[in-house]
Amino acid sequence: MTTTHPTDAVGDGTAAVGYPVLEVARDQVLDRGEGLDEGQVLAVLRLPDDALPELLEVAHEVRMRWCGPEVEVEGIVSLKTGGCPEDCHFCSQSGLFSSPVRSAWLDIPSLVQAAVQTAATGATEFCIVAAVRGPDERLMAQMREGVAAIRAAVDINVAASLGMLTQEQVDELADMGVHRYNHNLETSRSYFPNVVTTHTWEERWSTLEMVRDAGLEVCCGGIVGMGETLEQRAEFAAQLAELAPHEVPLNFLNPRPGTPFGDEPVLPATDALRTIAAFRLALPRTILRYAGGREITLGDLGTRDGLLGGINAVIVGNYLTTLGRPATDDLALLAELSMPVKALNATL
Amino acid sequence: MTEDYCARCGEPRDAGEHLACDAALVLEPPRYCVRCRRRMVVQVVPTGWTARCSEHGELRGGDVVDPLGR
Numbered sequence: 001m002t003t004t005h006p007t008d009a010v011g012d013g014t015a016a017v018g019y020p021v022l023e024v025a026r027d028q029v030l031d032r033g034e035g036l037d038e039g040q041v042l043a044v045l046r047l048p049d050d051a052l053p054e055l056l057e058v059a060h061e062v063r064m065r066w067c068g069p070e071v072e073v074e075g076i077v078s079l080k081t082g083g084c085p086e087d088c089h090f091c092s093q094s095g096l097f098s099s100p101v102r103s104a105w106l107d108i109p110s111l112v113q114a115a116v117q118t119a120a121t122g123a124t125e126f127c128i129v130a131a132v133r134g135p136d137e138r139l140m141a142q143m144r145e146g147v148a149a150i151r152a153a154v155d156i157n158v159a160a161s162l163g164m165l166t167q168e169q170v171d172e173l174a175d176m177g178v179h180r181y182n183h184n185l186e187t188s189r190s191y192f193p194n195v196v197t198t199h200t201w202e203e204r205w206s207t208l209e210m211v212r213d214a215g216l217e218v219c220c221g222g223i224v225g226m227g228e229t230l231e232q233r234a235e236f237a238a239q240l241a242e243l244a245p246h247e248v249p250l251n252f253l254n255p256r257p258g259t260p261f262g263d264e265p266v267l268p269a270t271d272a273l274r275t276i277a278a279f280r281l282a283l284p285r286t287i288l289r290y291a292g293g294r295e296i297t298l299g300d301l302g303t304r305d306g307l308l309g310g311i312n313a314v315i316v317g318n319y320l321t322t323l324g325r326p327a328t329d330d331l332a333l334l335a336e337l338s339m340p341v342k343a344l345n346a347t348l
Numbered sequence: 349m350t351e352d353y354c355a356r357c358g359e360p361r362d363a364g365e366h367l368a369c370d371a372a373l374v375l376e377p378p379r380y381c382v383r384c385r386r387r388m389v390v391q392v393v394p395t396g397w398t399a400r401c402s403e404h405g406e407l408r409g410g411d412v413v414d415p416l417g418r
């Protein structure tokens with residue numbers, strides 16, 4: 001059994017205070033490489049703020065032991081923005097809310113230019129994203145042309161995030177040379193109906209299975225701070241561990257004007273850091289990426305704490321509809337922390 | 349250039365406070381044209397952004413380089 005109460009590890013009432021779940025984490029995750037289960041993750045999420053430095057330290061050790069010091073750097077771009085028929089309550093690109101985001105398509109030369117500029121930052125991953133339920137023929141045609149043009153122009157791994165796929169579309173993306181596919185479960189299965197009503201968690205899961213079975217790398221994460229309970233956050237970590245994705249992008253809700261979650265409070269930095277560490281302890285070998293919302297949730301100082309608390313990948317520069325801190329700031333921070341940027345075609 | 353409208357919320361500049369909007373615009377591109385309140389067509393890329401009003405033209409931020417030189 002795990003509790004969140006500190007115990008007197010020394011026994012004479014003097015110095016060291018330890019938290020049982022962190023001792024379990026050292027033994028089970030750090031030494032043996034076995035992720036924490038749902039109940040253990042919940043115990044981590046319930047740790048008091050006093051335990052945070054020790055928690056981050058264990059999560060960082062786990063990341064260094066099972067992933068190494070490299071950090072994977074990625075840029076993302078929106079090929080088709082806005083006007084989505086789905087109702088994900090956090091999303092400014094849904095056409096169902098009164099969000100100020102207008103529909104737009106990026107043309108192929110601009111897409112290629114974005115890939116070239118992303119590669120120039122040192123990034124090895126470039127993810128093409130579209131605000132759709134799933135691709136139609138027009139989008140697949142744009143992808144065919146766009147991915148071929150990027151591959152002809154610059155050396156960078158191309159990933160995609162185009163919503164729910166058919167088997168045919170999975171195969172076609174693999175043929176184009178898309179090496180990784182992002183499809184977020186967003187939140188736990190039990191909380192999902194509070195976030196999305198136009199499709200189900202199970203529909204997302206089945207796309208993920210098709211992607212994995214086709215041999216593409218699976219990228220699947222979500223957003224924390226959408227009103228889910230700590231139990232549901234732990235449930236989500238366990239569900240991701242069951243999926244065992246290659247990469248988990250971790251977003252913190254950035255409440256967008258006009259969306260149903262537009263008035264949700266921003267997650268406190270301490271909760272965000274506890275979540276990062278807890279997810280690392282549930283997923284010791286996964287690429288755990290900082291995605292959207294870190295600027296407003298964590299700020300500069302917290303960004304650093306997360307990189308020393310389990311994170312081993314970043315999205316640099318801007319997001320899809322909002323801006324990030326300059327890529328140069330992140331790269332300078334990585335250099336300062338002696339965390340080398342992962343090279344192209346290296347394996348974490 | 350006169351700023352009659354808030355680039356984030358689209359409300360008139362002189363109607364109420366826009367301190368939160370102005371703070372948010374550090375990490376968001378403008379959404380409304382400050383001259384006519386039209387919603388702009390915004391494209392965000394990793395290293396920059398463009399925002400176009402059909403009446404008042406295009407704004408740019410970051411290092412966006414237009415490969416077609418438009």
Ligand code: SF4
Pocket residue numbers: 084085086087088091092093094130131132133163
């Ligand atoms: S499917 Fe994607 S683009 Fe559409 S509303 Fe949901 S998160 Fe937004």
Ligand SMILES: [Zn+2]
Pocket residue numbers: 354355356357358359365366369370
């Ligand atoms: Zn305003």
Ligand SMILES: [Zn+2]
Pocket residue numbers: 381382383384385386401402403404405
């Ligand atoms: Zn205008």
